[in-house]
Amino acid sequence: MNETRAPVVQFLDVALRLADGRPIVSGISFDVRPGEILVLLGRSGSGKTTTLKLINRLLLPSEGKVTVEGRSTVEWDPTKLRRRIGYVIQDIGLFPHFTVARNVAVVPTLEGWDERRKRERVRELLDLVALDPASFADRYPSQLSGGQKQRVGVARALAADPPLLLLDEPFGALDPLTRLELQRELKALQARLHKTLVFVTHDVREGLFLASRIALFREGALAFLGSPHEFLRSENPEARAFVKALKDTDTTANE
Amino acid sequence: MNLIDFLLRNRAEFITLTLQHLFLVGVSTGIALVVGVPLGILLTRRPRFSPSVLGLANIFQTIPSLALFGFLIPLPFIGGVGARTAIVALVLYALLPIIRNTYAGIQGIDPAVREAGRGMGMTDRQLLLMVEIPLAFGVILAGIRVATVIGVGVATIAAAIGAGGLGVFIFRGVAMVNNTLILAGAVPAALIALVADFLLGRLERHFAPARGQLAEVRAV
Numbered sequence: 146m147n148e149t150r151a152p153v154v155q156f157l158d159v160a161l162r163l164a165d166g167r168p169i170v171s172g173i174s175f176d177v178r179p180g181e182i183l184v185l186l187g188r189s190g191s192g193k194t195t196t197l198k199l200i201n202r203l204l205l206p207s208e209g210k211v212t213v214e215g216r217s218t219v220e221w222d223p224t225k226l227r228r229r230i231g232y233v234i235q236d237i238g239l240f241p242h243f244t245v246a247r248n249v250a251v252v253p254t255l256e257g258w259d260e261r262r263k264r265e266r267v268r269e270l271l272d273l274v275a276l277d278p279a280s281f282a283d284r285y286p287s288q289l290s291g292g293q294k295q296r297v298g299v300a301r302a303l304a305a306d307p308p309l310l311l312l313d314e315p316f317g318a319l320d321p322l323t324r325l326e327l328q329r330e331l332k333a334l335q336a337r338l339h340k341t342l343v344f345v346t347h348d349v350r351e352g353l354f355l356a357s358r359i360a361l362f363r364e365g366a367l368a369f370l371g372s373p374h375e376f377l378r379s380e381n382p383e384a385r386a387f388v389k390a391l392k393d394t395d396t397t398a399n400e
Numbered sequence: 401m402n403l404i405d406f407l408l409r410n411r412a413e414f415i416t417l418t419l420q421h422l423f424l425v426g427v428s429t430g431i432a433l434v435v436g437v438p439l440g441i442l443l444t445r446r447p448r449f450s451p452s453v454l455g456l457a458n459i460f461q462t463i464p465s466l467a468l469f470g471f472l473i474p475l476p477f478i479g480g481v482g483a484r485t486a487i488v489a490l491v492l493y494a495l496l497p498i499i500r501n502t503y504a505g506i507q508g509i510d511p512a513v514r515e516a517g518r519g520m521g522m523t524d525r526q527l528l529l530m531v532e533i534p535l536a537f538g539v540i541l542a543g544i545r546v547a548t549v550i551g552v553g554v555a556t557i558a559a560a561i562g563a564g565g566l567g568v569f570i571f572r573g574v575a576m577v578n579n580t581l582i583l584a585g586a587v588p589a590a591l592i593a594l595v596a597d598f599l600l601g602r603l604e605r606h607f608a609p610a611r612g613q614l615a616e617v618r619a620v
């Protein structure tokens with residue numbers, strides 16, 4: 146139904162090469178449609194993080210073109226572009242000298258929101274990621290567990306209500322129960338607010354649960370792109386390997 | 401003759417020399433700060449220049465202080481006999497620890513933190529003022545502390561080129577083979593160094609590690 150609307154992000158035969166010419170990713174072409182959750186799936190080192198960074202201009206393509214809202218990232222002012230895109234980085238990267246509340250409010254601060262509005266927003270977001278504001282707002286990152294830090298990272302990316310969100314393995318450090326809760330919450334949020342999400346994971350189960358479409362990466366190239374339904378039935382060897390791994394863990398657990 | 405007696409009896413000269421000493425160290429460390437911190441920040445933006453700049457600063461530091469004072473005397477504008485030459489030499493000594501610590505302090509910040517900042521749309525200036533300088537502040541202060549302590553010591557030699565300071569007592573004592581005189585210069589200089597070290601050290605602990613890492617968790 147969304148196919149007719151212009152893509153939010155578009156990759157046109159994109160390659161990123163190291164100085165010596167070796168490609169990290171190459172021949173990448175895909176669209177991110179408005180309001181969808183595109184899951185980037187792939188083994189470690191397959192180029193998922195690199196692809197995300199090409200979207201918010203932390204990297205510029207060596208070949209081809211990446212466009213956001215119809216404009217090439219080369220032409221975007223990097224600061225303007227990034228303020229429109231929420232970004233949860235794989236290593237979280239909370240500011241250690243800021244409290245949780247100040248960390249969450251970074252982009253609103255950059256955007257010049259007043260204190261009251263920031264405080265309300267912080268409370269709202271901490272509730273959303275299931276951290277009690279009363280007990281967490283004034284803590285420093287060093288006083289949080291790994292999973293709590295990740296949740297603050299997600300809250301921070303959502304703070305200024307960006308239309309596009311890039312999430313790089315945001316739930317990696319969470320226990321399965323909290324993880325499922327946050328996956329549900331994220332999916333509901335996306336449906337409610339019509340956000341566009343690009344979500345990186347190497348967990349097939351998570352990918353299948355969240356995705357409108359899955360983009361499967363293998364050694365810096367796009368091996369498969371399609372719906373979860375198509376993914377489960379794909380003849381692509383890498384896709385089959387992932388599906389098989391999923392089934393194997395299920396069988397082992399049932400024995 | 402007892403050291404305290406001597407200082408009391410010559411307290412006018414003692415106070416003058418102490419003030420001269422503090423002036424030499426204060427002005428030179430101040431200049432080194434104004435030059436060194438921005439230079440250190442600049443190096444983090446252009447890291448390929450860091451080996452040559454740090455190398456040069458390092459060379460100044462290895463020149464024996466008396467020789468450096470001597471080299472500077474014949475130079476136009478910055479040379480000559482007196483406080484100006486001494487300050488130039490002291491600045492050259494103070495630069496290395498300040499540049500190096502500014503550079504290392506910023507380079508040492510978790511790359512994920514900087515990437516998060518840039519990824520959220522901070523400009524280079526915002527990243528510097530909101531993230532990098534606050535996080536590197538303790539390390540930069542440590543550099544200032546080292547520079548100050550070195551400066552207090554080296555400034556005693558400034559007396560050799562007529563810049564005054566507590567070195568005047570020391571050189572006079574050496575010439576007259578008078579230990580009390582030597583101590584009258586050396587002990588106060590050492591005390592100044594200790595006090596500066598203590599005060600700047602306290603300031604440093606206040607800022608580093610970054611707040612919150614001093615968590616209320618106590619190991620048993």
Ligand SMILES: Nc1ncnc2c1ncn2[C@@H]1O[C@H](COP(=O)(O)OP(=O)(O)OP(=O)(O)O)[C@@H](O)[C@H]1O
Pocket residue numbers: 163169187188189190191192193194195196235347
């Ligand atoms: N700056 C760099 N210089 C050289 N190689 C790099 C650089 N950045 C990434 N790579 C390489 O590019 C490949 C893709 O990296 P990328 O971070 O995109 O992987 P990923 O799919 O996100 O992996 P993971 O699931 O482990 O996070 C890896 O082999 C990595 O070693």
Ligand SMILES: [Mg+2]
Pocket residue numbers: 193194195235313
């Ligand atoms: Mg990655």
